[in-house]
Amino acid sequence: MGEPKQQSRFSAETIALLRSADRRIRLAPPGDLFELYAITRRAIEALANIDTFYIGMYRDERTLVVPYRFHRGQLLRPEISKFGRHGISTWLLNSAKTYRFSDDGGRMLTVGVRFGATEGVRDGAMLPLLGPNREVVGMLSVESSVAGVITDEVVLAMEWLAKALMTVAQPATGNKANVELYREHPELQSSRVVNSLDLLHEATLVFDSLQSSLHGLSKKIARLSKAQIAEELDNIRMLCLKSSSELASQAVQKPQDEADPLATLTSRELEIAELIVEESLSNAAIAQRLLISEKTVKIHVSNILQKIGVSRRDGIAWALGRGSAKLRDSV
Known part of the structure; x- marks a missing residue:
């Protein structure tokens, strides 16, 4: 008998999002920190309603270089700033801990260097970025004008994204960091095939990355020397x-959850899965049909996705096969 499957601390939707981010981080062009920062930002934006995102790197004990700042849809120019001994930047550098707005009602955010809005912040978090020796080398920060959006799950996801970012941004962290990244959350390892749909997703991202590289080369090829063109190619x-x-490597892995996708679904989950597959109903429409709350429907859909091992709602029909009759028989 095998080991019991560890229950994830993430919802199915968050797992799908983080696995996708993991793939994109792994496929980012070598050394392209801007793209790595953008991938991380987009993942967090999908998790929570944030207004400001920035990456800061410590130059020394009193200087912070901010190479990437994004505020309300606008990419801002980089900044270099000095910070004092009693602000959030010093606290993060010394503590190597995550700071949350809810820890002190945002009081510490008003002390020291600010790169987002100067007022109206209702939620936020700041995380340390760790170097090869677990020393704090930078920070990842988000702010929101909406209270309560930085939930425990969002913070946990951000902490994992920060680690994933640094394993690629600083290759000196080595293979040990990669092992540790997936030890606690093996479900987030994008190289682990959950089903054939994941393999298709991986292939799509590979082709997207290749297309992006070729497009970038075509735009600058006229300005490159023969040696530079050869290097790009x-x-x-x-x-x-x-x-x-x-x-x-992924193709030889046996998909984990394809044997009997219906076996673990409850009667209510089967009913909801049928409405999604047969009638393409939204969560709101399903709630109205079944006389339950939309929140309850969302929980059921999350459970369905996790149980049958697909990352997206539109993958339910694929995972269940040509199964409308099979679904009805199972209910």
């Missing part, structure tokens, strides 16, 4: 080799 060739190797 070699980087693309290495991307192809790396990606094909990863896809081949």
